Amino acid sequence: MRLVYFAAVREAIGVASETCDLPAHVRNIHDAIDWLAGQSSGHALAFQDKARLRFALDQAMVPLDAALGDAHELAIFPPVTGG
Amino acid sequence: MKRVLISDEPISTEAALSGLSDLGGGAVSSFTGISRDDGGVTAIELEHYPRMTESSLMQLIDEAFARWALLGAAIVHRIGRVAVGEPVVVVGAASRHRADALEATAFLIDRLKTDAPFWKKEHYADGTSVWVDAKSSDDDRSSLWS
Numbered sequence: 393m394r395l396v397y398f399a400a401v402r403e404a405i406g407v408a409s410e411t412c413d414l415p416a417h418v419r420n421i422h423d424a425i426d427w428l429a430g431q432s433s434g435h436a437l438a439f440q441d442k443a444r445l446r447f448a449l450d451q452a453m454v455p456l457d458a459a460l461g462d463a464h465e466l467a468i469f470p471p472v473t474g475g
Numbered sequence: 476m477k478r479v480l481i482s483d484e485p486i487s488t489e490a491a492l493s494g495l496s497d498l499g500g501g502a503v504s505s506f507t508g509i510s511r512d513d514g515g516v517t518a519i520e521l522e523h524y525p526r527m528t529e530s531s532l533m534q535l536i537d538e539a540f541a542r543w544a545l546l547g548a549a550i551v552h553r554i555g556r557v558a559v560g561e562p563v564v565v566v567g568a569a570s571r572h573r574a575d576a577l578e579a580t581a582f583l584i585d586r587l588k589t590d591a592p593f594w595k596k597e598h599y600a601d602g603t604s605v606w607v608d609a610k611s612s613d614d615d616r617s618s619l620w621s
Contacts, residue, residue, distance in 0.1 A: 398594055399522055448524070448592070469524070472590070473593065474587060474592075474594070474595065475552075475584060
């Protein structure tokens with residue numbers, strides 16, 4: 393799955409995107425965040441407070457408990473601040 | 476008329492709203508958001524999620540057309556580095572009578588603040604920078620429209 397990061401999440405992890413083979417037990421975004429947090433200290437820092445993260449699957453906003461299904465792209469970012 | 480534009484060049488309010496007054500209606504309403512000098516901010520920097528940004532803004536316009544009797548709507552949003560005093564976003568709506576355009580304009584900017592994938596960083600004169608936190612007051616205003 394392609395992972396894309398924005399703003400403070402991108403800066404903490406150090407890359408704007410990466411491709412990961414998520415393990416079979418990872419079924420929803422919650423699982424994905426828990427697994428990704430173990431990948432590096434940057435990931436752990438970026439994902440330490442799930443309440444301050446927002447998500448999009450294939451460019452549509454979804455909640456933390458959304459199933460990954462066969463989505464191609466998971467975006468993880470802080471609450472938006474445009475306008 | 477539906478217009479969505481993401482621009483890395485300075486926004487001209489006139490160009491952003493062009494055409495809205497030629498649709499046969501009696502009302503054009505608009506909102507301009509301007510980069511503000513908050514406690515020593517010299518510039519802001521806007522990051523976005525290409526592909527999702529355009530579709531989420533067009534979705535807001537489609538929703539506004541479904542809720543109000545609109546003749547046209549436009550959203551033009553800046554990305555990249557924006558100096559204090561320059562427009563960050565221009566939202567406009569045209570309708571036969573003013574209530575539709577006025578309400579749709581408020582809806583579009585309120586929902587853009589909570590739904591569109593932009594992130595704002597403030598740059599200060601001493602070279603430091605900080606990501607802006609989302610405001611609960613923006614969530615409150617946005618939820619008024621749901």
